[in-house]
Amino acid sequence: MLVTLEGLDGSGKTTVWEALHDAYPDAVFTREPTSDSWYGEAVNRAIADDDADPLATLFLFTADHADHLSRVVRPALADGDLVISDRYSDSRYAYQAASLRDSDLRRPMEYIRGIHTAFTRPPDKTIYLDVDPETAAARSGATNKFEQAAYLADVRANYERLMEAEPERFVRIDATQSPEDVLDAVEAALEEILAER
């Protein structure tokens, strides 16, 4: 089973993902962008480059996803493992659709979803850590171009569209709560997800 964690920068995904290691010692913990491949390194260069072309950046993130799928996610799922990924394809649909909002693409989110359809493995469930863009930008320190409040407001609107389209896949958690309460809510959601399996 594939469970993904999504949310704005600073929503607390990584804090939760790290804390879940203790509760689910047998799960495969992974993330996008990947942190153990040259594809992930290329993505990190694009994130750090304020002048990186947004369409080129989309394809770098998508290349990293393809490698992540074939090298980590599909083999783990084939072994029957629980896979918990800190960010996954919805990050592309939400963030790159915002980056490409003023591009020549008429419907960026549909375009980005379209290039994934043929090869991706959609998540079984997605836990969305919900925070307002101002809190997100403040917590993340607004250190890169994706972490600015105005941009994050667009990203959040895109996540809302994704949740509206597939309400049964998403579990929304109020991530403005204390880290302990967020973790409790995520663990309760995961227990329910695994019980339904």
Ligand SMILES: Nc1ncnc2c1ncn2[C@@H]1O[C@H](COP(=O)(O)OP(=O)(O)O)[C@@H](O)[C@H]1O
């Ligand atoms: N529920 C929370 N309340 C307040 N601060 C938080 C909370 N969760 C995480 N943080 C802090 O916010 C910052 C970003 O958290 P992080 O887990 O890295 O978020 P993300 O991976 O979603 O970008 C860190 O400094 C972290 O300690």
Ligand SMILES: Cc1cn([C@H]2C[C@H](O)[C@@H](COP(=O)(O)OP(=O)(O)O)O2)c(=O)[nH]c1=O
């Ligand atoms: C996976 C992914 C991440 N991103 C962005 C979100 C983050 O600003 C940045 C790095 O992701 P990440 O390392 O998860 O950052 P954080 O822990 O702060 O949330 O890349 C995309 O724009 N598209 C994607 O497909």
